[in-house]
Amino acid sequence: MRRIISILMENEPGALSRVVGLFSQRGYNIETLTVAPTEDETLSRLTMTTTGDEKKIEQITKHLNKLIEVVKLVDLTEGAHIEREIMLMKVKATGAQRAEVKRTVDIFRGQIVDVTATVYTVQLTGTTDKLEAFIAAIGETQVLEVVRSGVSGISRGEKVLSL
Amino acid sequence: MLSGAEMVVRALQDEGVEYIFGYPGGAVLHIYDALFQQDTVNHILVRHEQAATHAADGYARSTGKPGVVLVTSGPGATNAITGIATAFMDSIPMVVLSGQVRSDWIGDDAFQETDMVGLSRPIVKHSFMVRDPRQIPDMIKKAFYIASTGRPGPVLVDIPKDHTAPHNTFPYEYPKKVKMRSYAPVTRGHSGQIRKAVDELLKAKRPVIYAGGGVIQGEASEALTALARKLNFPVTNTLMGLGAYPGTDEQFLGMLGMHGTYEANMAMHNADVILAAGARLDDRVTNNTKKFCPGAKIVHIDIDPASISKNVAAHIPIVGPVGQVLDEMLAMLDEQGSVGTDTKSLERWWQEIAGWREVHGLRFETNEQGPMKPQQVVQALYKATKGDAYITSDVGQHQMFAAQYYLYDRPRRWINSGGLGTMGFGLPAAMGVQFAHPDAVVACVTGEGSIQMNIQELSTCLQYGLPIKIININNQALGMVRQWQDMQYGGRHSQSYMESLPDFVKLAESYGHVGMMVEKIEDLDSAMEEAFALKDRLVFMDIYVDPTEHVYPMHIADGSMRDMWLSKTERT
Numbered sequence: 001m002r003r004i005i006s007i008l009m010e011n012e013p014g015a016l017s018r019v020v021g022l023f024s025q026r027g028y029n030i031e032t033l034t035v036a037p038t039e040d041e042t043l044s045r046l047t048m049t050t051t052g053d054e055k056k057i058e059q060i061t062k063h064l065n066k067l068i069e070v071v072k073l074v075d076l077t078e079g080a081h082i083e084r085e086i087m088l089m090k091v092k093a094t095g096a097q098r099a100e101v102k103r104t105v106d107i108f109r110g111q112i113v114d115v116t117a118t119v120y121t122v123q124l125t126g127t128t129d130k131l132e133a134f135i136a137a138i139g140e141t142q143v144l145e146v147v148r149s150g151v152s153g154i155s156r157g158e159k160v161l162s163l
Numbered sequence: 164m165l166s167g168a169e170m171v172v173r174a175l176q177d178e179g180v181e182y183i184f185g186y187p188g189g190a191v192l193h194i195y196d197a198l199f200q201q202d203t204v205n206h207i208l209v210r211h212e213q214a215a216t217h218a219a220d221g222y223a224r225s226t227g228k229p230g231v232v233l234v235t236s237g238p239g240a241t242n243a244i245t246g247i248a249t250a251f252m253d254s255i256p257m258v259v260l261s262g263q264v265r266s267d268w269i270g271d272d273a274f275q276e277t278d279m280v281g282l283s284r285p286i287v288k289h290s291f292m293v294r295d296p297r298q299i300p301d302m303i304k305k306a307f308y309i310a311s312t313g314r315p316g317p318v319l320v321d322i323p324k325d326h327t328a329p330h331n332t333f334p335y336e337y338p339k340k341v342k343m344r345s346y347a348p349v350t351r352g353h354s355g356q357i358r359k360a361v362d363e364l365l366k367a368k369r370p371v372i373y374a375g376g377g378v379i380q381g382e383a384s385e386a387l388t389a390l391a392r393k394l395n396f397p398v399t400n401t402l403m404g405l406g407a408y409p410g411t412d413e414q415f416l417g418m419l420g421m422h423g424t425y426e427a428n429m430a431m432h433n434a435d436v437i438l439a440a441g442a443r444l445d446d447r448v449t450n451n452t453k454k455f456c457p458g459a460k461i462v463h464i465d466i467d468p469a470s471i472s473k474n475v476a477a478h479i480p481i482v483g484p485v486g487q488v489l490d491e492m493l494a495m496l497d498e499q500g501s502v503g504t505d506t507k508s509l510e511r512w513w514q515e516i517a518g519w520r521e522v523h524g525l526r527f528e529t530n531e532q533g534p535m536k537p538q539q540v541v542q543a544l545y546k547a548t549k550g551d552a553y554i555t556s557d558v559g560q561h562q563m564f565a566a567q568y569y570l571y572d573r574p575r576r577w578i579n580s581g582g583l584g585t586m587g588f589g590l591p592a593a594m595g596v597q598f599a600h601p602d603a604v605v606a607c608v609t610g611e612g613s614i615q616m617n618i619q620e621l622s623t624c625l626q627y628g629l630p631i632k633i634i635n636i637n638n639q640a641l642g643m644v645r646q647w648q649d650m651q652y653g654g655r656h657s658q659s660y661m662e663s664l665p666d667f668v669k670l671a672e673s674y675g676h677v678g679m680m681v682e683k684i685e686d687l688d689s690a691m692e693e694a695f696a697l698k699d700r701l702v703f704m705d706i707y708v709d710p711t712e713h714v715y716p717m718h719i720a721d722g723s724m725r726d727m728w729l730s731k732t733e734r735t
């Protein structure tokens with residue numbers, strides 16, 4: 001089961017290493033991890049995706065909650081939510097490929113944000129599935145470099161994760 | 164106006180700290196200087212930082228108050244690691260102050276620099292790094308608060324040297340209260356869950372109360388005892404829980420688990436309801452969790468939600484302080500007037516248990532001509548101390564014998580490293596206990612392997628006149644390792660025997676103590692009496708026992724609770 005866990009934690013040195021350390025120490029895996037300060041500068045928001053069965057996820061959330069710096073935590077996948085990842089990609093774009101790449105970018109509603117005679121730099125936002133579909137559509141042989149932000153997420157509707 | 168160093172010491176005073184256990188070095192010299200200039204906080208100088216942590220730990224286990232440690236940066240801090248891990252595994256409240264190189268040198272591989280916050284991260288409940296001297300009072304306050312509330316544990320405060328410098332002074336105020344938005348330990352169990360649990364207990368036909376170290380940590384022994392007596396349920400304690408329920412009581416089945424009694428393990432296996440109180444169903448108790456107590460509904464009380472359903476799923480989980488939860492259970496029973504257990508079934512259950520007791524799982528063979536048995540040593544110790552001593556132990560066979568054959572009637576009397584199993588724990592822990600209880604009888608049950616891991620503390624004992632009795636059960640072997648090699652490795656004793664043992668009597672004498680050697684069973688009782696009569700001396704009793712003895716019962720690996728070896732040849 002893939003889960004998106006969203007955490008509000010004290011914006012203090014060492015807090016992130018405790019979260020990451022917990023995962024390696026207890027043999028949990030982190031697939032993606034994003035972290036940045038929030039509008040309240042004393043707090044940072046951390047989003048991670050992980051996989052595991054029900055029991056493992058329960059242990060993960062319990063242990064995260066035990067960390068002193070973790071203020072609040074929500075498993076976004078338990079309810080309706082929105083998830084996004086941003087990807088920047090350099091694609092070979094020469095000859096006939098140029099038009100083809102452009103068309104695929106348009107279909108996926110991406111943007112070409114930088115251009116050279118042989119390379120397009122593409123920006124694409126979406127769910128993890130969408131980004132993977134895009135990579136597949138472009139074709140691995142065309143791809144020169146990929147950088148992904150990791151998943152960010154927020155719940156739908158009126159529910160908010162705040163103090 | 165106080166310097167950082169003075170603030171450290173003042174905060175300890177304001178926290179009511181009597182003793183700190185430590186060892187000086189460059190990074191903490193300012194703090195040592197501040198300590199020198201006062202006399203409310205007593206500093207105990209150990210001979211190795213590991214011993215400082217174990218001594219603080221023994222102090223904490225025997226009093227319930229946090230133990231305090233002070234070590235220097237680098238090697239001082241790394242030497243403390245084993246003791247911090249030991250305290251962490253057994254949820255012992257401890258505050259460790261470690262020196263650090265000056266803040267502008269951090270990260271430069273300065274002399275005696277170690278990333279102590281990083282190194283200790285997986286073995287502390289929390290840690291702080293002082294970034295400004297003004298943070299010191301608040302951080303120390305929080306450290307004590309976090310260490311001693313909720314599920315207790317060690318907390319580290321790492322203090323760069325420049326932040327303790329004498330020429331930088333600041334106004335000092337010790338916070339009266341701790342406010343932390345991200346830390347709020349539970350203070351009450353859920354009443355609905357407690358009600359459900361009580362209903363389940365009342366329906367039980369074959370109940371067992373399985374109580375762990377949490378009952379001792381949570382000061383819940385009285386409530387536990389009252390509940391067990393009211394319900395007339397059998398009780399078993401874990402290695403960490405010994406003393407939580409009186410060891411000499413009729414309803415007590417003895418310890419359970421890997422080296423638990425036959426009756427305790429059989430009762431668990433056949434139970435229909437298990438009340439697990441302040442216990443964490445760890446692997447030394449459960450054997451194979453897939454085969455664990457197949458017919459039992461499990462009511463699990465623990466202050467740490469992560470302990471619940473970690474190893475074995477709980478049917479009725481209750482997150483809360485075990486004392487408060489048990490008190491509420493008692494109140495519910497009181498409210499309904501008659502208790503209302505299934506007394507007929509309970510009677511039958513007790514009869515079944517009586518049958519298991521007759522198997523006498525705790526038995527051993529003596530041999531008039533042959534060497535003395537280690538079990539006899541613990542029995543003699545029990546007799547000589549009238550069951551009323553503080554017993555610390557090291558790790559190995561002697562530890563299990565001390566758990567099985569000494570009956571602990573009160574909490575905080577049995578002090579051992581259960582979770583980490585740290586050889587070298589016993590003697591320094593006994594020092595901490597003796598400081599906390601200067602008039603009490605304190606004995607350290609150890610082995611010739613373990614004692615050599617912190618033997619240097621004999622020097623500390625001399626300095627402070629600690630009249631500890633060291634009961635060295637000398638089987639000339641790393642007995643527990645040897646036992647496993649006998650049972651699982653065809654008797655190939657790879658590196659498990661001790662050649663060239665020191666003359667422990669002379670060794671004790673050279674440290675200024677009394678040494679005694681006992682080789683014959685006829686001399687054992689009188690030697691014990693003689694040793695314990697020396698009320699103000701440390702006595703090192705080197706007692707030679709049968710090197711081939713094994714600890715039984717012993718769970719058969721990967722089996723259920725009821726699968727046990729009862730001797731070298733008999734199994735269930």
Ligand SMILES: Cc1ncc(C[n+]2csc(CCOP(=O)(O)OP(=O)(O)O)c2C)c(N)n1
Pocket residue numbers: 557558559560561562584585586587609610611612613614636638640641642643644
């Ligand atoms: C620091 C440490 N190292 C290794 C072990 C593994 N170990 C467990 S029991 C034991 C033997 C202990 O020997 P001794 O103290 O003589 O006790 P005995 O079993 O002989 O009673 C060993 C090596 C341990 N528990 N702790």
Ligand SMILES: [Mg+2]
Pocket residue numbers: 559610611612636637638639640641642
């Ligand atoms: Mg030995």
